[in-house]
Amino acid sequence: MTIVSKNIKYLRRLNGLTQEQFARKIGIKRSLLGAYEEARANPNLDNLLNIAKVFGTDVDYILKNDIQKLKETKGIQPPTPHELFFPEETSTPKSLGNLINHLFETPDNELDTLFSQPKNDFSQVKNAEATFPNPVVLEPLSPAKKSINFPPTENTNSQFFDNQSNLLFKHKTPEKNLIVQPVPYVLQTEITDYLNSCVYPEYLKQLPLLHLPMLPSGNFRAFEAGIDFPVAQAVLVGQLVPNWYDLLDRQHYLIVVQKKGIFYRRIFNQVKFKGTLLLSSDNPEFPIAEVSIKEVLEAWEVKLIISNQVPDTGNSPVLDRLEKIADELQQEIRNLKS
Numbered sequence: 001m002t003i004v005s006k007n008i009k010y011l012r013r014l015n016g017l018t019q020e021q022f023a024r025k026i027g028i029k030r031s032l033l034g035a036y037e038e039a040r041a042n043p044n045l046d047n048l049l050n051i052a053k054v055f056g057t058d059v060d061y062i063l064k065n066d067i068q069k070l071k072e073t074k075g076i077q078p079p080t081p082h083e084l085f086f087p088e089e090t091s092t093p094k095s096l097g098n099l100i101n102h103l104f105e106t107p108d109n110e111l112d113t114l115f116s117q118p119k120n121d122f123s124q125v126k127n128a129e130a131t132f133p134n135p136v137v138l139e140p141l142s143p144a145k146k147s148i149n150f151p152p153t154e155n156t157n158s159q160f161f162d163n164q165s166n167l168l169f170k171h172k173t174p175e176k177n178l179i180v181q182p183v184p185y186v187l188q189t190e191i192t193d194y195l196n197s198c199v200y201p202e203y204l205k206q207l208p209l210l211h212l213p214m215l216p217s218g219n220f221r222a223f224e225a226g227i228d229f230p231v232a233q234a235v236l237v238g239q240l241v242p243n244w245y246d247l248l249d250r251q252h253y254l255i256v257v258q259k260k261g262i263f264y265r266r267i268f269n270q271v272k273f274k275g276t277l278l279l280s281s282d283n284p285e286f287p288i289a290e291v292s293i294k295e296v297l298e299a300w301e302v303k304l305i306i307s308n309q310v311p312d313t314g315n316s317p318v319l320d321r322l323e324k325i326a327d328e329l330q331q332e333i334r335n336l337k338s
Contacts, residue, residue, distance in 0.1 A: 019033050
């Protein structure tokens with residue numbers, strides 16, 4: 001039995017929960033929880049985060065400590081997450097035994113929606129699939145082309161055509177708060193310079209501009225996608241998130257990390273507890289990484305994806321799952337008819 005499996009089983013029993021009750025709280029099947037406790041399977045990052053949340057601790061503590069042994073050792077008590085990061089304060093963690101049902105009073109039908117997996121979701125990471133806004137078709141940006149200008153929209157519905165007069169897309173009358181604004185554009189070849197100079201306004205003024213009519217007012221920046229984005233030659237437009245505490249778990253962001261690069265990742269926000277962000281890619285080839293918030297220069301919430309390619313969802317895990325469910329339903333219908 002591994003440390004993780006022992007800790008899960010011990011914490012569940014310590015708080016007076018049956019396997020069925022605890023499995024519901026973290027949104028998994030009882031059989032899967034049993035496999036975790038018997039070390040027949042290892043919990044993924046999503047489930048570890050949910051387990052840690054239920055017991056008021058963090059993932060590292062569950063992974064690295066034999067909690068039962070610490071409890072049973074005279075004079076040694078495992079520190080609470082609050083004590084780990086705020087040692088000057090003393091507080092006794094509240095028992096979850098009698099409060100768990102009240103704190104997580106969510107109907108069963110809503111649990112299926114809340115904890116359904118595919119988003120992978122890097123995490124979800126999601127390792128699920130990324131979702132993409134409808135792509136806007138445009139010509140690739142050439143080195144000599146310093147600006148891309150979209151025709152300004154009028155009060156009536158307008159149509160945009162390419163050089164061959166083929167209809168590219170229709171654009172409805174924009175809302176009043178939508179304006180055509182210039183957005184600084186960072187190419188992959190300029191990332192090193194950007195990491196060193198992004199805090200200097202004079203440098204930002206020298207960046208090429210994209211003129212986009214579909215954005216509300218705000219602080220936006222465009223980045224040429226790297227190899228960690230599933231669609232080649234895409235342009236990712238992000239809105240600045242000035243407060244680290246506003247970064248939402250399982251959402252996609254462009255994270256600018258000092259001396260390392262710009263990464264398109266789902267994030268898990270651990271700033272309040274550890275001063276770090278967990279970065280996870282929907283592409284399993286890129287490992288999960290933990291970065292100190294002190295190394296993060298900027299975080300941009302992805303608001304728009306511009307691409308001349310349609311994302312390939314042919315091998316989507318979600319589609320595979322739906323296909324399997326459809327096959328099972330058809331088999332049940334055949335069994336009923338026979």
